[in-house]
Amino acid sequence: MAWAGKMLRVNLTEGTCKSEPLNMEWAHAYLGQRGLATKYLTEEIDPKVDPLSPENKMIMTTGPLTGTCASTAGRYSVVTKGALTGAIACSNSGGYFGNEMKNAGWDQIIFEGKSPKPVYLYIENDKAELLDASAHWGTSVWDTEEGIKHNHGDPQIRVASIGVSGEQGVKYACVVNDMHRAAGRSGVGTVMGSKNLKAVAIRGTLGVSVKDPKRFVQATNDGKKVLADNAVTGQGLPAMGTQVLMNVINETGALPTRNHRDNQFESANDIGAEAMAKVRETDGKANLITNAACFGCTIACGRISQIDRTHFSVAERPQYHKASGGLEYEAAWALGAATGVGDLEALTFANFVCNEQGIDPITFGATLGAAMELFEDGVLTEEQTGMSLKFGDAKALCEMALLTGKGEGFGAELGLGSKLLTEKYGRPELSMGVKGQEFPAYDGRGIQGIGLAYATSNRGACHLRGYTIASEVFGIPVKTDPLDSDGKPALVKAFQDATAAVDSSGLCVFTTFAWTLEDFAPQIDAACEGDWTAERLLEIGERIWNLERNFNNAAGFTAADDNLPERLLKDAAKTGPSEGKVNELSKMLPEYYELRGWSHAGVPTNETLSRLGL
Amino acid sequence: MQIILKLYAGLTPFLPAGAQNNQIAIEVDEGTTINAVLDAHNCPRKLCHLVMHNGFHIPPGERDARVLREGDALAAWPPIAGG
């Protein structure tokens, strides 16, 4: 119940699709989605495998509540060994694709091997087959999605695909579904491309059953009421979206700017939510058209926007005149503050290109920021880059997005990500990330806990493994001082464990601005066999965290990789309330290891493993 | 003395005419408190969720007592979050 109880195993080398029963013992220990797929992956691949070799596997996975009537029940994840990081990768996406997969009767799809030629997987409920994708290879996500719907004469098919970037080996390619929703980070789309798998297209009409339908409707209605009554999920997020954070984080002095050289951006107000809603002088319209929701979501935080047609980026490119998804805060920060570009229309254009060609805008923007610093330092020249790459250059942002999206020209070098790019040019200290993945939109000097969350995140620097910003800035569930590192190890651990459980449920992590695990538990309990309490969910979250950690340790990561760049540890923040601060990682990390039940070397002790049943 | 008042998101409409980029320099008396400024601009207190004084978070219980000084920045938001 709630779980479909079966999964699809696709062997791309042999071209076969086989149904298998889901391991229900594992489902009860790991819930679903992130937890369950990680269990499968870690059982089935060698942690030392080359992420881009046929021996790596990629799992598309749903949670038990995906496809149900719970709010935000459209989520799915892509789990693999990440191309960008070489660490465990789990990228979560909304939209409608996850719901379709679950309604076709599949909890997850495991892809193994490598197809001899480009293919896409087509699923119609029980029927699954690999079809020739040669006509779509070399085309964008947008064209692929339209083309596949056209092939089958069915506009209701849901498609998740890679763009040209994923084919070309750009290290941070995404899997994009529903045109602009993405399993965005760690290069999961690069792995998909390495398997010659262009897309997965699904039509599902079977429905999802739950253990106790009456209690489930009551529990999900209760949950929806909590979301509606909460000022953040009921009003703040639908009205302003995540982009409202641009000015908030800038005011706190924690908006990383120009590759973290600065911690406040003078143009923050030109690229945030207020700017998106402002009527433009040029055409009398606002950038923001409307908000939008993923499947079943009663929050609707998404942004749909339209670029000013007179703007240089699109004046000669009518294909970008239509309204599309974005900007969300993380993308706006990376494409804007991280590069010093304060032109909202240029950011929107670069974001559209990231969606169109399937590249992670966070890593792209951050890598361009690093390249701009190399350029300003004279390490890179115009001869190498093809154009001036000064901080703040909107034309360079747009041009480099186009080139990186196709892995062409200097875009192929940007496609390496900042770690390999800065190493190549002898300045590794300019890569702003952890475990090969770039930071998102919060500076660990001005917000201490998030620095620890970045350093210890199992998929490389990430805000979504433990979003302590909720507490440190918004006061959810309680306010803590962002500049004080005391108590942050416990805060980070609590957020990490709870998030791992939420990511395994099929629901969106944004519900946690209003819900605690006490709100999730009755919904899961009414849907799934077994007894599900908040305590059990938290234990599952901790189990998942340690499972991921074990995989990374076996892959060759050590405590030395739980680190931050020197810039965050030695170069104090220059302005605002965080002026003079560095991140106090060395103080927080030993306490964090102890709370986790790990050795000084960052390895879970036998006692911890047996407590968690690992 | 002058301070900078910054109102964002759903509080934007409470900015006086002439504000640009969601902020405006305003004249206030010496000894003016945070709540006195927000009240003078008709910002409903329950909408003033996140309030920052020079970037530092000020909880509701301290806003009546916290006195502003020449050149200070006062910023306020309704309930918001993101990520």
Ligand code: SF4
């Ligand atoms: S809260 Fe936003 S991201 Fe989450 S499911 Fe709803 S619309 Fe999608």
